Amino acid sequence: MRYGRVPENVVVEIVDLPADITPSDAFHEDIAKTFEPISDDVQEGWVRNGAAFKAPPLPVIALDDIKAGRIAALTAACAAAIIGGYKSSALGSEHTYPSGITDQINMMGSVTASLLPDLAAGWSTPFWCEDEAGEWAFRPHDASQIQQAGSDGKAWIVACQNKLASLSAQVMASISTEDVSKIAW
Structure with a gap:
């Protein structure tokens, strides 16, 4: 019983x-x-x-709390996109560059080194990237190539941040839970 x-x-x-x-x-x-x-x-x-x-009734969650949760999820998706790599044609054809935190620091160091005065003729620096065939290699980049790859990486980050700002504004302007639930990365 x-x-x-x-x-x-x-x-x-x-x-x-x-x-x-x-x-x-x-x-x-x-x-x-x-x-x-x-x-x-x-x-x-x-x-x-x-x-x-x-069964007990489901708790009622305030719209502001739902919005905060959605913005937190969007922020996490933005962070994942930023560190998920980006594309650049700095080497003449499209390559994928890693963009984890250490990769970003390494790129900043490489770009900075390419801007130093009295750069030696033929200067280059190796940097990891993946070619269109999917092969990762430590490929040499001259000053203009590493600067372009760095610039493309920065553009990727800004694009992700702009997308997050736009989606967050949509969340904040939403007037219902249903509207909030439709906003995704």
């Missing part, structure tokens, strides 16, 4: 007892009197509604 412990009209515990054992047989009398027979569909947390039990 299935019993629920129901103090203050809320099912806080469920026990299954053999048919010949009642809660009075299994528990101290103070506890036993809080148990009553329940149907198989009743779950912990359900609330008494007259003679029946119902």
